[in-house]
Amino acid sequence: MATSDSPSGDGGTSDSNVRNNKEVADDSWKRRKVMKAGAAASTGLLTAAAGCTSSPDGDGGGGGDGGGNGGDSNGGQESQTTVRLLLAPTGFQGIIMDYLAEDTEILADHYSEENLNVEVSRSWEGAAIFTSGGADFETFGSLEAAKLAGERDIPLAVNANLAPQIMQVVGARGGDYDPETSGSPQASMDLLNEQQDVFALGGWGGGTGIMMPMIIQEAFGYNFTDDESSDFDSITTAEYSAVPQLVEGGDAAMGTTSPIHGAAPTMAPAEYNDEDPTITSIFGCGSIMADLDGFNAPQLNSWTCSQDYASQYPGSPRAIVQSFSEGLDWLYEDPIGRIEEDEEHLNQLGLENMDQAQYVLDWGLNLDLDNDLPVIYEDIELTESFIEEDKNFLRSAQDVGFLTQGWEENLEYRQVATE
Structure with a gap:
């Protein structure tokens, strides 16, 4: 988380x-740029609830x-x-x-x-x-x-x-996981499963983390969880704002972030920036769900x-x-x-x-x-x-x-x- x-x-x-x-x-x-070494529970939201004495x-x-x-009848502050x-x-x-x-x-x-x-x-x-x-x-x-x-x-x-849901799963621009290199987002996820490289998730307990198991399962056919049932062994958690630096520096192959969560300096095209972008979107979490039969972009x-x-x-x-x-x-x-x-x-x-x-x-x-x-x-x-x-x-x-x-x-x- x-x-x-x-x-x-x-x-x-x-x-x-x-x-x-x-x-x-x-x-x-x-x-x-703080990154935690272990994934928190995918049911972190529910775990927090379970320890409460009041709803x-x-x-x-x-x-x-x-x-x-x-309140009372006089309406005083x-x-x-x-x-x-x-x-x-x-x-x-x-x-x-x-x-x-x-x-x-x-x-x-x-x-x-x-x-x-x-x-x-x-x-x-x-x-x-x-x-x-x-x-x-x-x-x-x-x-x-x-x-x-x-x-x-x-x-x-x-x-x-x-x-x-506007979060993006990003990777290094021009790298192995860039869909322009791999051929498609599916091919990028297949490669991640094969290579077992690090995926930096912006926490299991937030809106995106809670959705990710369903997104990855339904869109790509893989289990994406924090336990041994996961098809990915190297999921770690990082703040959204740290993910671009982790991907850019090679410490993570993919991660979740967005242009309004710290990724704009590394994602913006050259016409908006002093240099070419170094990371790219592999897929949008909301957009990929909207493309599936029976689903649409979830509310964030x-x-x-x-x-x-x-x-x-x-x-x-x-x-x-x-x-x-x-x-x-x-x-x-x-x-x-x-x-x-x-x-x-x-x-x-x-x-x-x-x-x-x-x-x-x-x-x-x-x-x-x-x-x-x-x-x-x-x-x-x-x-x-x-x-x-x-x-x-x-x-x-x-x-x-x-x-x-x-x-x-x-x-x-x-x-x-x-x-």
Whole structure:
């Protein structure tokens, strides 16, 4: 499982209903090169849940007083319930949340209208923290939610459609595993199985790690697990931002990362960079699934909470969905300008300069390059067509044994209006 920073609170602002607890180390996250030597459990999310004494809608989670002080009739800030939002520290979602929670009062105002306070925290271990009762909302997607709903009997609600699965499996450009050399992604995976070279996975417990066994099995016919049943003996875990350096340096043959997770400096074509790219995409995790019969690109991110919590505080899903929609309008109005206005935004996207920023936008928002899935959707409201397609995907995941029976009655989709 990818490493995370230690929790640290910065106290927030005195006039806001928002408290912001960023988990950002002093050194830039994109320069970390720490690699763990052993794979964590592929069911890391469920393992975290198994050790808990409360569910997301229990004492520490979405139900009860939600981590706050419980509310009363006077509506005073000290007595209002505090809603705990949790998301990853980086990427466009992190930039949007900075705008909503730090640069403006948008998030606080929406929650104040619902007589609620709000607290924002950042972590790469969000799903496990949520499951252990440490947050009311987290951004893990419907596949992770369905896995929890079925295997842990936790009723969950998906409230938005933030992003599809956009992670890439990368290798050295021009190397043996480059599809231009091997002939195809299938040939590259066949070679990895034959050679048993190192695969650097960005953690078993996150959205991509949880999906990888199904992706590799269904798309390529191999077992990809953390136990002796795996067809690959050399799977290790590394932070997404470290994978490009590991592949470039020959310490890993393949790995999972993306242009917004630290790979842009080594993936960007020469017209966006000072030099030719050194790593290349072998396949996109979402795109490869979308090409399979009965499947589509899985959802990577939503605003997910427990069903009990959504019922007890119906204004809370509305506040986060509507706030985030305003943040998306702000981002899409001038994407390159939003990145340029704060140097920290380059760091949050793992970029070194604005030319690389333009590459990320052309790759992930404008879809002008070899990518057909946006890194974040402009419209996040759940539609009937998305819900039906997503349910069909999850049913296919059950058919191949990835999900257990029981997920469907424990997972609901809430169509929260964005305005």
